[in-house]
Amino acid sequence: MPKLKTNRGAAKRFKKTATGRFKRSQSHLNHILTKKSTKRKRGLRQPETVSASDTAAIRRMLPYV
Numbered sequence: 001m002p003k004l005k006t007n008r009g010a011a012k013r014f015k016k017t018a019t020g021r022f023k024r025s026q027s028h029l030n031h032i033l034t035k036k037s038t039k040r041k042r043g044l045r046q047p048e049t050v051s052a053s054d055t056a057a058i059r060r061m062l063p064y065v
Contacts, residue, residue, distance in 0.1 A: 007061035014050065014058055016065045022050040022058050 014022045028036070029044045050058060 004063040006064060010058060010061040011065070014062065014065075016062075017049070022055060023047045024050055 014024055017023055024047065026044045026046070026048055029041060033041060
């Protein structure tokens with residue numbers, strides 16, 4: 001069997017946790033930040049876990065993680 005290729009875009013966006021779930025960064029923190037409140041921007045810095053319905057797709061994209 002040939003080796004599977006890792007999706008490099010997914011590898012840069014997702015990290016696996018110790019429990020086997022995936023964490024990701026939140027969106028909406030790149031530009032047009034003046035109209036967003038400080039509280040909202042601070043909350044967007046926290047990592048999120050990927051929903052259970054998307055986990056299978058990410059696992060296929062990252063076969064060796």
